[in-house]
Amino acid sequence: MPPSPVTAAVQAALPGARADLERLVRIPSIWADPSHADxxxxxxxxxxDLARAAGAADVGVIAVEGGAPAVLAHWPAPEGAPTVLLYAHHDVQPTGGDDEWTSPPFEPTERDGRLYARGAADDKAGVMTHLAVLRAFDGRPPVGVTLFIEGEEESGSPTLSALLREHHDALACDVIVIADAGNPAIDVPALTTSLRGLVDVVIEVSMLERPVHSGVYGGPVGDALTALCRTLASLHDDDGEVAVPGLVHGRSDAPEFDEATFRSDVGLLEGVDLIGCGTIPERSWNKPAAAxxxxxxxxVDDSSNVLLPRARAAVSLRLAPGDDAAKARDALTEHLRAHVPWGARVDVRPHHGTAEPFSIDATGAAYDAARRSFAHAFGNDVVETGIGGSIPFIAEFARTFPGAAVLVTGVGDPASRWHGIDESLDLGMFGRGVLAEALLLADLAGSRPGAPTTIPIAVDD
Incomplete structure (x- = not known):
């Protein structure tokens, strides 16, 4: 049986999308590093430019003062059709050390069907998923489309609220598709229905006016780095559970992960224990995590025999669904202050942005359409999953547009190594992700008055 028209159009669009993905990942868009602002x-x-070439009616690069550049583009809705907002982000994480990579992090390299590069999965693959879908429809999608590509997600989206306020009307929509999550396997699609929140702080401990000789004064006088280490050690109990009082600890009914597979995906060294209590899904999705x-x-190579007068650290706290970011940051701050030893002076202040935890009730027409479309494209039923990471945009947008259905999808898998060394994208899964999103838009178009309730989809042989 020949492929459906949507499937054929996607197949035709994929080679160009792959080429443009490679061009995008060659740009080291590390907004968190001021040297990469340009x-x-x-x-x-x-x-x-890619949005213009994909037929957008209007395209703008937008930002608020001090914020990263984002892209906002529109494809008008046919009469009676819903408007779908497609979100991804074009900023990426630092490399973690270029020399640690098997191939240069900003030179895309294919090995065994995977494309290796920083941003290949997180999240320039999400950017190109959306653009490939729009190309497959020849710039005339069956629904209205607003493309919003953020530029500071990896920094905690500190100016996102201001962007949403300033461009409220331009971002209004009926459905939002966020291509910034992952799937449990390259052929198993997922809808992410819960995300942890995030707060970051910087703690600085001070004990001396200046460095002093460790031999002459060590003993009666402590040093700031040791005091800081003792403070940081208080974040966990002996089992590795987060020991900060007042945080939400949830539970999960998700099936337990295979521990050997999980350890292999993470790259955990032999003999190293998992920390915390409960199932791996609970620890990964429904409990706080401090780092x-x-x-x-x-x-070490620059150290000398002196007592350090001050030391500081960045502390990250992931929050379980149901927690409140402001309250959690206050709890973390209070905990750190209470555990600084020896009367040392301490300063704790917020660092980067915050992200509220979020959970989704995945019921309704948009979610039904997503399950049909993704199951067809991947050849397996959709599973609902949580994610331990944070996507600030989701909670922000849900508060701003409470009537919009939020679909959290993605084209990563456990081997993608988001934020890590040798990040990669499975190219076969990328193609399935593009097809799934194209079928979703076609299915959503079928719900408008006067149109069929579903779009017939041919099953490819």
Whole structure:
């Protein structure tokens, strides 16, 4: 049986989408690094050009003062059709050390059906998924489309609220599709229905006016780095559970993960224990997680025999669904202050943005359409899953447009190594993701008055 028209159009669009994805990932759009601010602007301009070429009626690169450039583009809705907002982000994480990569992080390289590069999965694949779908419809999608490509998601979206306020009317929609999550396997599609929130703080501990000789004064006088380490150690109990009082700890009915597979996907060293209590899904999706992201202190090679007068660290706290970011940050701050030893002075202040945790009731016509479309494209039923990461846009948009259905999808899988060394994208899954989204738009168009309730889909042999 020949492919359906939508399937054929997607297949025709994929080679160009792959080529443009490679061009995008060559741009090191690390907004969190000020030295890459111009690269991030160049990335936004490149996405805007691709949107114009995909037939957008209007395209703009937008930002608020101090914020990263985002792209906003529109394809008008046919009469009676809903409007769908397609979201992704074009900024990427730092590389974690270029020398650690098997191939250069900003030189896309294919190995065994996967494309390796920073941003190949998170989230320039999401950007190109949307654009490939619009190309498949030859710039005339069957629904109205608003394309919103953010530029600071990896920094916690600190100016997103201001962008939503300033462009409220332009972003209004009936359905939002967020291509910034993952699937449990390359052939198993997922709808993400819960996300953890996020708060970050920087703690600085001070004990001396200046460095002093560790031999002359060590003993009666402590050092700030040791005091900081003792404070940071208080974040977890002996089992590895987060020990900050007042945080929400949830439960999950999701089936337990295979531990050996999970350890392999993570790259956990042999003999290293998992931390915390409960099932792996509970620990990953429904409980808080604390991590020390960085410490300002001398490098080992630069150290000398002095007592350090001050030291500071960045602390990240992921929040379970049902928690409140402001209250959780206050609880974290209070906990850190209470556990600084020896009367050391301490300063704790917010760092980067915050993200509220979020859970979705995945019922209704839009979710039914998504399940049909993704099941057809992937050849397997959709599963509902949680994600331990945070996407600030979701909660922000849900508050701003409470009537919009939110569909959280993605083209990553456990081997994609988001934020890690050798990030990659399975190219077969990328193609299935594009087809799924194209079928979704066609199905959503079928719900308008006077149109059939579903779009007939031929099953490909």
């Amino acid at each position: 690269d991030t602007r160049r990335s936004a301009d490149a996405v805007a 020390v992201l960085g410490i300002d202190a001398p490098r």
